[in-house]
Amino acid sequence: MLTVALLVGVAVLTFLAVEIGPLYAADRFRDLREPTAAERGRLDYLRETAGLDADRIAIERRGADDAGTGDERVGPVEVAVRGPPRRRVLFLSEAVLDDVADDVAIGLLAAEAGRVETYYGEFRAVAVAAVLGVLTATVTATVPFGAGFVSLAAVGFAAFWVGRRVQYAADDRAADAVGAGRVADAFERVAAIRGVEPETGDWSTWFEVQPPLGDRIAALREREESDGE
Numbered sequence: 001m002l003t004v005a006l007l008v009g010v011a012v013l014t015f016l017a018v019e020i021g022p023l024y025a026a027d028r029f030r031d032l033r034e035p036t037a038a039e040r041g042r043l044d045y046l047r048e049t050a051g052l053d054a055d056r057i058a059i060e061r062r063g064a065d066d067a068g069t070g071d072e073r074v075g076p077v078e079v080a081v082r083g084p085p086r087r088r089v090l091f092l093s094e095a096v097l098d099d100v101a102d103d104v105a106i107g108l109l110a111a112e113a114g115r116v117e118t119y120y121g122e123f124r125a126v127a128v129a130a131v132l133g134v135l136t137a138t139v140t141a142t143v144p145f146g147a148g149f150v151s152l153a154a155v156g157f158a159a160f161w162v163g164r165r166v167q168y169a170a171d172d173r174a175a176d177a178v179g180a181g182r183v184a185d186a187f188e189r190v191a192a193i194r195g196v197e198p199e200t201g202d203w204s205t206w207f208e209v210q211p212p213l214g215d216r217i218a219a220l221r222e223r224e225e226s227d228g229e
Contacts, residue, residue: 107186
Protein backbone atom coordinates (compact mmCIF):
# COMPACT_ATOMS: atom_id res chain seq x y z
CA MET A 1 0.00 0.00 0.00
CA LEU A 2 2.83 2.37 0.86
CA THR A 3 4.50 1.60 -2.45
CA VAL A 4 1.33 2.44 -4.36
CA ALA A 5 1.02 5.68 -2.41
CA LEU A 6 4.66 6.48 -3.27
CA LEU A 7 4.08 5.88 -6.97
CA VAL A 8 0.93 7.99 -6.99
CA GLY A 9 2.70 10.73 -5.04
CA VAL A 10 5.62 10.79 -7.47
CA ALA A 11 3.26 11.00 -10.44
CA VAL A 12 1.14 13.77 -8.90
CA LEU A 13 4.12 15.84 -7.75
CA THR A 14 5.78 15.48 -11.14
CA PHE A 15 2.62 16.59 -12.92
CA LEU A 16 2.31 19.64 -10.69
CA ALA A 17 5.99 20.51 -11.10
CA VAL A 18 5.80 20.39 -14.90
CA GLU A 19 2.43 22.13 -15.10
CA ILE A 20 2.83 24.83 -12.43
CA GLY A 21 6.61 25.02 -11.97
CA PRO A 22 7.32 27.17 -15.06
CA LEU A 23 4.60 29.62 -14.03
CA TYR A 24 6.03 29.94 -10.52
CA ALA A 25 9.59 30.30 -11.80
CA ALA A 26 8.63 32.96 -14.34
CA ASP A 27 6.70 34.97 -11.77
CA ARG A 28 9.47 34.75 -9.21
CA PHE A 29 12.67 35.08 -11.21
CA ARG A 30 11.82 37.21 -14.27
CA ASP A 31 11.60 40.99 -14.32
CA LEU A 32 7.92 41.38 -15.15
CA ARG A 33 5.43 44.21 -15.31
CA GLU A 34 1.76 44.71 -16.09
CA PRO A 35 0.90 46.13 -19.53
CA THR A 36 0.05 49.81 -19.75
CA ALA A 37 -3.47 50.84 -20.75
CA ALA A 38 -2.35 51.44 -24.34
CA GLU A 39 -0.51 48.11 -24.48
CA ARG A 40 -3.49 46.29 -23.02
CA GLY A 41 -5.77 47.73 -25.68
CA ARG A 42 -3.40 46.65 -28.44
CA LEU A 43 -2.92 43.23 -26.88
CA ASP A 44 -6.68 42.75 -26.63
CA TYR A 45 -6.89 43.30 -30.39
CA LEU A 46 -3.94 41.00 -31.12
CA ARG A 47 -5.23 38.26 -28.82
CA GLU A 48 -8.75 38.48 -30.20
CA THR A 49 -7.44 38.17 -33.74
CA ALA A 50 -5.26 35.21 -32.75
CA GLY A 51 -7.99 33.56 -30.68
CA LEU A 52 -5.90 33.47 -27.51
CA ASP A 53 -7.54 33.76 -24.10
CA ALA A 54 -5.50 34.26 -20.94
CA ASP A 55 -6.35 35.11 -17.35
CA ARG A 56 -3.41 37.49 -16.94
CA ILE A 57 -0.75 39.18 -19.05
CA ALA A 58 2.82 39.75 -17.88
CA ILE A 59 5.44 41.61 -19.90
CA GLU A 60 9.14 40.93 -19.35
CA ARG A 61 11.14 44.15 -19.21
CA ARG A 62 13.81 44.65 -21.82
CA GLY A 63 17.36 44.21 -20.55
CA ALA A 64 19.91 46.97 -20.94
CA ASP A 65 21.72 45.01 -23.65
CA ASP A 66 18.56 44.58 -25.70
CA ALA A 67 17.66 48.23 -26.24
CA GLY A 68 18.15 49.84 -29.61
CA THR A 69 16.77 49.91 -33.11
CA GLY A 70 17.35 47.72 -36.13
CA ASP A 71 17.23 43.94 -36.34
CA GLU A 72 20.73 43.58 -34.96
CA ARG A 73 19.54 45.14 -31.70
CA VAL A 74 16.07 43.63 -31.47
CA GLY A 75 15.49 42.13 -28.07
CA PRO A 76 14.46 38.52 -27.54
CA VAL A 77 11.02 37.85 -29.00
CA GLU A 78 9.32 35.52 -26.55
CA VAL A 79 5.66 34.50 -26.28
CA ALA A 80 4.49 31.75 -23.93
CA VAL A 81 1.38 30.76 -22.01
CA ARG A 82 2.04 29.16 -18.63
CA GLY A 83 -0.14 27.68 -15.97
CA PRO A 84 -3.17 25.40 -15.69
CA PRO A 85 -6.67 26.19 -16.96
CA ARG A 86 -8.25 29.22 -15.24
CA ARG A 87 -4.78 30.30 -14.12
CA ARG A 88 -3.16 30.79 -17.51
CA VAL A 89 -0.71 33.67 -17.83
CA LEU A 90 0.51 35.10 -21.12
CA PHE A 91 4.18 36.00 -20.82
CA LEU A 92 5.73 38.08 -23.57
CA SER A 93 8.82 40.19 -24.00
CA GLU A 94 8.71 43.89 -24.69
CA ALA A 95 10.23 43.17 -28.11
CA VAL A 96 6.94 41.57 -29.16
CA LEU A 97 5.25 44.96 -28.73
CA ASP A 98 8.11 47.20 -29.85
CA ASP A 99 10.17 45.41 -32.48
CA VAL A 100 7.98 43.16 -34.63
CA ALA A 101 5.00 43.77 -36.88
CA ASP A 102 1.48 42.95 -35.76
CA ASP A 103 1.30 40.03 -38.20
CA VAL A 104 4.30 38.40 -36.50
CA ALA A 105 2.81 38.95 -33.05
CA ILE A 106 -0.54 37.53 -34.20
CA GLY A 107 1.15 34.46 -35.66
CA LEU A 108 3.03 33.80 -32.42
CA LEU A 109 -0.06 34.35 -30.28
CA ALA A 110 -2.09 32.04 -32.52
CA ALA A 111 0.57 29.34 -32.12
CA GLU A 112 0.25 29.61 -28.34
CA ALA A 113 -3.53 29.58 -28.64
CA GLY A 114 -3.26 26.32 -30.57
CA ARG A 115 -1.16 24.78 -27.81
CA VAL A 116 -3.67 25.91 -25.19
CA GLU A 117 -6.62 24.51 -27.16
CA THR A 118 -4.90 21.13 -27.64
CA TYR A 119 -3.75 21.03 -23.98
CA TYR A 120 -0.14 20.59 -25.06
CA GLY A 121 1.21 21.68 -21.68
CA GLU A 122 -1.05 19.28 -19.83
CA PHE A 123 -0.01 16.45 -22.15
CA ARG A 124 3.66 17.10 -21.44
CA ALA A 125 2.98 17.06 -17.71
CA VAL A 126 1.10 13.77 -17.94
CA ALA A 127 3.81 12.25 -20.15
CA VAL A 128 6.64 13.19 -17.78
CA ALA A 129 4.62 12.00 -14.78
CA ALA A 130 3.95 8.65 -16.49
CA VAL A 131 7.61 8.15 -17.35
CA LEU A 132 8.79 8.96 -13.83
CA GLY A 133 6.02 6.83 -12.35
CA VAL A 134 7.13 3.79 -14.37
CA LEU A 135 10.78 4.52 -13.55
CA THR A 136 9.97 4.71 -9.84
CA ALA A 137 8.04 1.44 -10.02
CA THR A 138 11.07 -0.18 -11.66
CA VAL A 139 13.61 1.23 -9.20
CA THR A 140 11.53 0.22 -6.17
CA ALA A 141 11.06 -3.28 -7.62
CA THR A 142 7.30 -2.85 -7.64
CA VAL A 143 7.47 -4.44 -11.08
CA PRO A 144 10.20 -6.78 -12.38
CA PHE A 145 13.15 -4.97 -13.95
CA GLY A 146 12.59 -6.46 -17.40
CA ALA A 147 8.91 -5.58 -17.50
CA GLY A 148 9.63 -2.14 -16.07
CA PHE A 149 12.30 -1.43 -18.68
CA VAL A 150 10.02 -2.48 -21.53
CA SER A 151 7.17 -0.42 -20.09
CA LEU A 152 9.44 2.60 -19.69
CA ALA A 153 10.56 2.37 -23.31
CA ALA A 154 6.99 1.91 -24.52
CA VAL A 155 5.67 4.87 -22.52
CA GLY A 156 8.58 7.02 -23.64
CA PHE A 157 8.18 6.26 -27.34
CA ALA A 158 4.42 6.74 -27.11
CA ALA A 159 4.94 10.13 -25.43
CA PHE A 160 7.36 11.23 -28.17
CA TRP A 161 5.01 10.16 -30.95
CA VAL A 162 1.81 11.57 -29.43
CA GLY A 163 3.56 14.78 -28.38
CA ARG A 164 4.55 15.49 -31.97
CA ARG A 165 1.01 14.83 -33.15
CA VAL A 166 -0.36 17.20 -30.53
CA GLN A 167 2.10 19.94 -31.57
CA TYR A 168 1.17 19.59 -35.24
CA ALA A 169 -2.50 19.67 -34.25
CA ALA A 170 -1.80 22.88 -32.31
CA ASP A 171 -0.16 24.42 -35.39
CA ASP A 172 -3.20 23.40 -37.44
CA ARG A 173 -5.46 25.18 -34.93
CA ALA A 174 -3.31 28.29 -35.33
CA ALA A 175 -3.51 27.99 -39.12
CA ASP A 176 -7.30 27.67 -38.91
CA ALA A 177 -7.45 30.88 -36.89
CA VAL A 178 -5.07 33.21 -38.75
CA GLY A 179 -3.78 31.35 -41.79
CA ALA A 180 -0.92 28.88 -42.19
CA GLY A 181 1.25 31.40 -44.03
CA ARG A 182 1.00 33.97 -41.26
CA VAL A 183 2.08 31.46 -38.62
CA ALA A 184 4.96 30.17 -40.77
CA ASP A 185 6.08 33.74 -41.51
CA ALA A 186 6.08 34.52 -37.79
CA PHE A 187 8.23 31.47 -37.00
CA GLU A 188 10.69 32.37 -39.74
CA ARG A 189 10.85 36.00 -38.65
CA VAL A 190 11.64 35.08 -35.05
CA ALA A 191 14.28 32.59 -36.21
CA ALA A 192 15.88 35.34 -38.32
CA ILE A 193 15.88 37.73 -35.35
CA ARG A 194 17.59 35.07 -33.25
CA GLY A 195 20.10 34.45 -36.04
CA VAL A 196 19.31 30.74 -36.36
CA GLU A 197 18.24 28.51 -39.22
CA PRO A 198 15.10 26.49 -38.40
CA GLU A 199 16.28 22.91 -37.97
CA THR A 200 14.66 19.95 -39.67
CA GLY A 201 14.37 16.50 -38.15
CA ASP A 202 16.93 13.70 -38.31
CA TRP A 203 17.63 10.65 -36.14
CA SER A 204 18.78 12.86 -33.25
CA THR A 205 15.32 14.44 -32.98
CA TRP A 206 13.41 11.16 -32.78
CA PHE A 207 13.55 11.36 -29.00
CA GLU A 208 12.13 14.87 -28.69
CA VAL A 209 8.49 15.50 -27.85
CA GLN A 210 8.35 18.72 -29.87
CA PRO A 211 9.16 18.43 -33.58
CA PRO A 212 11.92 20.68 -34.97
CA LEU A 213 10.84 24.17 -36.00
CA GLY A 214 11.87 23.61 -39.60
CA ASP A 215 9.52 20.63 -39.88
CA ARG A 216 6.68 22.64 -38.36
CA ILE A 217 7.27 25.46 -40.85
CA ALA A 218 7.38 22.97 -43.74
CA ALA A 219 4.04 21.48 -42.62
CA LEU A 220 2.53 24.95 -42.44
CA ARG A 221 3.81 25.81 -45.92
CA GLU A 222 2.23 22.64 -47.27
CA ARG A 223 -1.00 23.60 -45.56
CA GLU A 224 -0.74 27.11 -47.08
CA GLU A 225 -0.33 25.68 -50.58
CA SER A 226 -3.21 23.26 -50.04
CA ASP A 227 -5.49 26.02 -48.76
CA GLY A 228 -4.59 28.17 -51.74
CA GLU A 229 -5.63 25.58 -54.31
